Amino acid sequence: MPRVQLQQQQSTNMKKGAWSPDEDQKLKSYIMKFGIWNWSHMPKFAGLSRTGKSCRLRWMNYLRPDIKRGPFTMEEVEIVIKTYQELGNRWSAIAGRLPGRTDNEIKNFFHTHLKKQLGVKNVASMKRTKRILVKKDKDQNEMTNICADKSSPNVCNYSLEKSNTTIITWEENEMTDIVSSSNTVVDDMEIRQPVILGSNPEIEKISTNNVDCHLCQFEYPHPCTLSGLDFFLQFDVLWDA
DNA sequence: AATCCCACCAACCGCCACCTC
């Protein structure tokens, strides 16, 4: 049987939805006793009618003993914002810097509290962010065909071989715009290599004097000295308004 | 009191990378 079909069949026979306290107890006690050996096969040994994926998610995001619950502290918010600026939407990497917090929790927090303020408009742009970062991780000196969406007239398609130029997304650029617009908290913004946007939905807004030029921005990660906490506090004010 | 709206968050889904055979 094809893999996808098998998965679908297994999926339909499995329980879905919210976990009951009984299921939680079964999974927790099984893992405490036998450890994690194989998520796919564990459920039936634990007496659960759940997929391995579902069990893994429940354990990782809720049942793990080292999970930290409750509202985010200011320090944690600062780390989230800083790391997002640095890494983009790599939630697991961000979670790695926040002991006890899960990627899912951080992602939810970001989407409910920070996304609007940071100007993240759509999923496609976030996917681009990921693609760029993966490429950078593999080869710091090579950036090729980063802007994949050739269907849009506003989307570029560059090939930059061994260049110091960095491509950022439109949303990252907007973040930079937000930061740079605050004179009170930004005290040192050094312009280095030009940055080419991955996508610019408002390309016609480009001006020639670089004041609002979205093609010439700061190196990514830009050397902004604005702390994440200040950044958050700014938005806190906006939320209250 | 009823309804609507919205924020929150747990959970699901699809995709991808890695590993093993």
Place this chain on the structure above:
DNA sequence: CGAGGTGGCGGTTGGTGGGAT
């Protein structure tokens, strides 16, 4: 080298609760 299995990641969805009307 390719196929299949598994784990991990990120986007999205749907249920729920609380506030507003």
